[in-house]
Amino acid sequence: MSEQAPGRPALRRPPWFNRRTAWLVIFVAGLVWSLDQAGVFDGPVLNRGGWTLALQFVRAALHPDLSGALVRLALDSTLTTLAFAVAGTALCVALGLVFGILSSEVFWQLVFPDRGRRRPLRHRAPLVALRAALAVPRAIHEAIWGLFFINILGLDPLVAVLAIAIPFGAITARIFAAILDETPREALRALECSGVSPARALLYGLLPQALPDLLSYTFYRLECAIRAAAVLGLIGAGGLGYQILLSLQSLRYDQVWTFLYALILLSALTDGWSSFLRRRLHLANRIDLQPGLPSRDRPSHRIEPVAKRSLQAMAVLIPLSFWYIHADYARLLAPRTLRLLAGVVHDALPPRMDGGLLASLVRLSMQTLSMSILAIALAAVGGLVLSVPAASNFVLPGGILGGGASRAQAVQGALWFAASRGLLLVLRALSEAIWALVALFFLFPGILPGALGLGLYNLGILGRLMAEVTENVDQRPLRALQAQGASAVQVLVYGVLPATLPRCLAYVLYRWEVCIRATVMVGFVGAGGIGRLLGEQMSSFDYRGVATSLIAMLVLTFGVDSLSSWIRRALRV
Amino acid sequence: MPAEPAFLLRNVTKVFGGIPALADIDLRIEHGEHVALVGPSGAGKTTLIGLLNGMLVPTRGEIQALGHDLARLSVPARRKIQHQIGTIHQQYHLVNNLRVIHNVNAGRLGGWSLTRSLVSLFWPLEIESARRALEQVGIPEKIYEVTAHLSGGQQQRVALARTMVQDPRVILADEPIASLDPERGRELMDLLRQLSRATGKTLVTSIHSVEFARSHFQRVIGLREGRIAFDCAAPDLTPAMIDALYRIDRPDAARGKRPDA
Numbered sequence: 072m073s074e075q076a077p078g079r080p081a082l083r084r085p086p087w088f089n090r091r092t093a094w095l096v097i098f099v100a101g102l103v104w105s106l107d108q109a110g111v112f113d114g115p116v117l118n119r120g121g122w123t124l125a126l127q128f129v130r131a132a133l134h135p136d137l138s139g140a141l142v143r144l145a146l147d148s149t150l151t152t153l154a155f156a157v158a159g160t161a162l163c164v165a166l167g168l169v170f171g172i173l174s175s176e177v178f179w180q181l182v183f184p185d186r187g188r189r190r191p192l193r194h195r196a197p198l199v200a201l202r203a204a205l206a207v208p209r210a211i212h213e214a215i216w217g218l219f220f221i222n223i224l225g226l227d228p229l230v231a232v233l234a235i236a237i238p239f240g241a242i243t244a245r246i247f248a249a250i251l252d253e254t255p256r257e258a259l260r261a262l263e264c265s266g267v268s269p270a271r272a273l274l275y276g277l278l279p280q281a282l283p284d285l286l287s288y289t290f291y292r293l294e295c296a297i298r299a300a301a302v303l304g305l306i307g308a309g310g311l312g313y314q315i316l317l318s319l320q321s322l323r324y325d326q327v328w329t330f331l332y333a334l335i336l337l338s339a340l341t342d343g344w345s346s347f348l349r350r351r352l353h354l355a356n357r358i359d360l361q362p363g364l365p366s367r368d369r370p371s372h373r374i375e376p377v378a379k380r381s382l383q384a385m386a387v388l389i390p391l392s393f394w395y396i397h398a399d400y401a402r403l404l405a406p407r408t409l410r411l412l413a414g415v416v417h418d419a420l421p422p423r424m425d426g427g428l429l430a431s432l433v434r435l436s437m438q439t440l441s442m443s444i445l446a447i448a449l450a451a452v453g454g455l456v457l458s459v460p461a462a463s464n465f466v467l468p469g470g471i472l473g474g475g476a477s478r479a480q481a482v483q484g485a486l487w488f489a490a491s492r493g494l495l496l497v498l499r500a501l502s503e504a505i506w507a508l509v510a511l512f513f514l515f516p517g518i519l520p521g522a523l524g525l526g527l528y529n530l531g532i533l534g535r536l537m538a539e540v541t542e543n544v545d546q547r548p549l550r551a552l553q554a555q556g557a558s559a560v561q562v563l564v565y566g567v568l569p570a571t572l573p574r575c576l577a578y579v580l581y582r583w584e585v586c587i588r589a590t591v592m593v594g595f596v597g598a599g600g601i602g603r604l605l606g607e608q609m610s611s612f613d614y615r616g617v618a619t620s621l622i623a624m625l626v627l628t629f630g631v632d633s634l635s636s637w638i639r640r641a642l643r644v
Numbered sequence: 645m646p647a648e649p650a651f652l653l654r655n656v657t658k659v660f661g662g663i664p665a666l667a668d669i670d671l672r673i674e675h676g677e678h679v680a681l682v683g684p685s686g687a688g689k690t691t692l693i694g695l696l697n698g699m700l701v702p703t704r705g706e707i708q709a710l711g712h713d714l715a716r717l718s719v720p721a722r723r724k725i726q727h728q729i730g731t732i733h734q735q736y737h738l739v740n741n742l743r744v745i746h747n748v749n750a751g752r753l754g755g756w757s758l759t760r761s762l763v764s765l766f767w768p769l770e771i772e773s774a775r776r777a778l779e780q781v782g783i784p785e786k787i788y789e790v791t792a793h794l795s796g797g798q799q800q801r802v803a804l805a806r807t808m809v810q811d812p813r814v815i816l817a818d819e820p821i822a823s824l825d826p827e828r829g830r831e832l833m834d835l836l837r838q839l840s841r842a843t844g845k846t847l848v849t850s851i852h853s854v855e856f857a858r859s860h861f862q863r864v865i866g867l868r869e870g871r872i873a874f875d876c877a878a879p880d881l882t883p884a885m886i887d888a889l890y891r892i893d894r895p896d897a898a899r900g901k902r903p904d905a
Binding site: 082084085087547548550551552553554555556557558560561564565566569570572573 | 697698699723724725726727729730731733735737738739740741742746750751753754755756758761762765766767768771775784785787788806810
């Protein structure tokens with residue numbers, strides 16, 4: 072049966088150069104270009120002068136300052152950061168609900184029922200206009216909002232709350248609108264037919280069904296808000312980030328570590344709460360709620376007691392938070408604030424357009440882009456590697472790579488699991504700005520420390536997400552491979568990665584969009600890119616320059632967003 | 645032909661969460677035998693297959709597979725033996741995102757080095773033998789297709805081709821045709837019988853259809869509630885044995901007559 076039948080149709084091997092390999096080549100080229108932009112190929116990047124400081128910093132990790140006064144300060148600033156986050160999230164969700172409903176298709180269909188005909192332009196225009204308007208606050212990083220509000224309100228706790236609420240509110244509005252539009256509409260239709268007004272129809276026919284998803288996303292936003300609140304401290308808004316900055320500037324590394332540990336703890340607690348809640352609500356991954364990502368089957372679900380208790384806890388926490396931050400709420404509408412606001416708007420127009428600024432903005436845009444590419448490459452590769460031991464169904468006993476059930480192997484597996492989970496947690500608990508500050512110990516200012524900071528932070532996030540993807544892989548083909556005698560790595564390469572890579576790639580592309588926005592943050596703390604220029608312009612009140620840089624940043628952000636969704640479509644992930 | 649049997653089970657019990665799936669099984673399967681496992685759902689057929697290919701470890705008792713106790717071997721040594729045992733599953737258990745060629749070559753992984761398996765993912769190796777295996781199962785033209793795009797019957801053929809290139813001494817099949825329509829099922833059973841006969845392989849198949857058990861196998865083992873109900877040559881199978889095997893005990897039917905129940 073082995074001889075070749077002469078009439079056998081000749082099947083050609085598919086060419087190795089296909090769409091996927093083409094993208095791989097483009098990616099590698101982009102990476103090399105980015106490394107070149109970062110100056111890796113022309114001169115030293117390591118700052119040997121900073122080694123001693125870096126060593127001191129690392130050593131201090133073992134001896135954090137645990138004196139009574141500092142621990143009290145750490146506790147107070149942790150609570151402040153939490154309060155910023157809770158108050159900011161409360162406002163963000165309020166904004167998100169209002170604008171989410173207003174920017175959903177389903178709302179406008181209730182207002183202007185189409186009755187099977189194409190609606191006239193004047194009926195569609197409000198939705199299109201609102202969606203376009205919401206894209207702008209969303210594209211501006213919370214740190215820029217923070218600096219802006221500091222210039223208007225001074226160093227008031229309101230700065231942090233507003234800087235979180237506005238961009239997060241715009242993001243939340245987009246997600247909420249998508250959730251509402253994807254919620255089944257039969258109940259709504261029924262109410263509509265019986266002549267119920269649009270507002271009531273939404274309230275009774277749509278919102279109850281959408282609630283679990285809305286809730287899950289709200290708690291995810293709270294998680295993000297805690298990191299944002301800590302980061303906003305770095306630009307002077309108070310809380311943990313502010314204390315970290317002060318201790319870092321006075322070279323008190325032992326104190327820095329006390330605050331860092333507090334931040335890690337706070338972040339771990341919210342992270343745990345949020346994922347516990349999601350599991351209980353049987354909700355898919357939080358990022359699956361991003362529009363444009365392939366949606367997963369969402370089982371029907373009801374509000375569980377745990378969610379109810381979480382809501383009750385929030386109901387207590389929100390007023391407490393607004394009280395705890397001791398904000399000067401009168402300042403919001405004070406004549407001075409309004410005058411300053413008008414002044415900023417007046418000073419910013421028209422944007423400065425001189426040739427020198429434009430030329431340097433082009434150069435800085437390229438640098439910022441390359442920073443984001445380096446960061447996301449580091450995060451993608453590192454996250455993929457760490458996601459394997461961090462997935463609960465792999466190295467643990469009984470897992471695919473758990474090997475035999477010998478005691479030593481079980482202990483080894485558990486250690487791998489705990490170490491990788493812990494590393495990922497620490498990486499994402501300390502935000503990009505803090506990692507960039509650490510990188511600045513031993514790298515010269517520029518693209519590299521920024522890319523490293525962004526990369527490490529996103530590695531922590533992507534690693535955890537990819538671990539969740541890996542945990543959801545169908546186990547049976549893996550067991551089948553194993554039953555044939557395939558080794559652990561072979562199971563990984565032939566069974567796991569083919570199943571997980573498409574989804575992981577979608578996450579990577581989504582985080583790239585987040586990365587390009589966050590480049591301003593690492594720029595503010597001294598790494599390179601447009602962020603650094605923006606920070607300098609902000610602090611020298613050069614608002615016309617700020618306006619130009621903001622426009623450059625917006626162009627870059629929208630460019631990366633559309634490139635990312637184009638790649639997603641091209642690779643069908 | 646070596647002296648030891650293909651499988652030797654002594655007093656094997658497997659317990660899942662306190663409930664015994666198999667109890668006190670003694671069984672000897674010789675090389676080259678074609679054995680059908682029949683019995684109602686939950687009788688322990690899948691558990692028995694899992695024990696035979698080493699994916700499950702018995703709670704009590706001893707299993708010799710190809711002369712080795714799989715529970716006692718080191719991981720690499722166990723893999724060597726497992727490479728001699730091919731398994732076909734009801735749900736195929738293929739990696740859907742990979743092309744057919746890679747799923748077929750996956751049968752070789754136990755004999756390939758890591759480098760070789762990595763290279764093959766980018767530049768498929770051993771195409772000729774994969775092609776031959778696919779020809780034997782009747783779908784050579786699908787070699788470069790993505791597995792997920794194939795129909796159920798075609799996917800089961802890919803799984804069979806995977807086992808062919810693995811070239812094991814024993815083929816285990818767990819309800820291989822339960823997800824196929826009767827016509828595809830018959831074709832696949834014919835194929836399975838013919839391929840194992842031509843290469844002198846031992847074949848152990850769990851199967852729902854008693855007709856196929858009779859027509860395609862030499863020996864039929866009936867499992868009921870975790871125990872061997874009968875073990876006989878296929879021609880000796882009587883309708884009474886089958887009825888007893890699939891009989892449904894209705895405790896509630898007896899109780900239903902009492903007024904207080």
